[in-house]
Amino acid sequence: MESIWETSFRTLIGFLVLLLLARMLGKKQLSQFTFFTYITGITLGNIAGELVLNRDIKMIDGITGLTVWALLTLGIEYVSLKSSKARVLLDGEPTIVIKNGKILEKAMASSRLNMDDLSMLLRDKNIFSVREVDYAILEPNGKLSVLKKQEEENATKKDLQIPLKQRLYLPSELIVDGKIVARNLKELKLNQDWLEHQIKLSGVQSVEEVFFAELQSDGSVYVDKKIENTV
Known part of the structure; x- marks a missing residue:
């Protein structure tokens, strides 16, 4: 029974500390999920798991580990915010994989991207043929930004000169x-x-x-x- 109470207590403490640190780290963990933030999330979760289940680890040691790792992450994020060189080093740079409608094979290879991967990313943008694409850029977070060829772009209300009505509310x-x-x-x-x-x-x-x-x-x-x- 004592073991159950101790595990429950350690779980509660680990949960609260992890919740607090997640709030400190902000929304970038989700909105700009780069390789670095991915590793950070896994590491924090792993430390919290060890804190809960490993009785050989003292509570103070586990909390210290979580806190120091979170502070280091915040420090790195601050440095990358202020320094473009650090940002490139940590997050990488966007890579053009299609330029003027032409697939750049070297860029694909350096990004470890094959045609099946590229086709899947294009379908995620509702594009089912490479022929429709003028430019495609692989972002540091693994997402693909696409600029269609002009003849393949959807016509806007402005193009069709349709009178616009002002939005009264946000749905x-x-x-x-x-x-x-x-x-x-x-x-x-x-x-x-x-x-x-x-x-x-x-x-x-x-x-x-x-x-x-x-x-x-x-x-x-x-x-x-x-x-x-x-x-």
């Missing part, structure tokens, strides 16, 4: 699973009476009958009614 959830999202209503400066009126215009009598409702950019409300279970 937002109003009802989820029969429950009003009060926080969104308040931020949008709308009230429940207005919402109930809008869903009645869609042929729904009560909020409880709505599975999902979303405010559209033009001020209208999209309503998805719950499916009634029939025996």
Whole structure:
């Protein structure tokens, strides 16, 4: 029983410390997931795991290891922020793999990228033929940035000279699973009476009958009614 309590206590401490350090490191861990940040995340998780399960490691030693590693990461991130040379050294540089519609074989080889990988990355951009691509750049985080050939680009409203309407709202959830999202209503400066009126215009009598409702950019409300279970 004592072993269970000790493991639970160590788990709680490790969890809280890891949560605090994750908040300190900021959002770059997810939004710009480079090789360095990937290694950092794995290492912090591994130290936390050892802190929880390895009784030979003192709590203070485990917490110190987590803290020092996080501080070193913050220091490196600061240096890379201030120095372009350090940033290139840590994160690498973007690599052009398609230029003027031509696949650059040497750039592909240096990036350890084969045609299957390139095709997969292009499909992720809804491009199913290399012929459509003018430029493709492999970013340091492994994602592919693509510039289509002009004749393959989608026409914009500006190109077609279609009159533009100003967006009144940012599309937002109003009802989820029969429950009003009060926080969104308040931020949008709308009230429940207005919402109930809008869903009645869609042929729904009560909020409880709505599975999902979303405010559209033009001020209208999209309503998805719950499916009634029939025996």
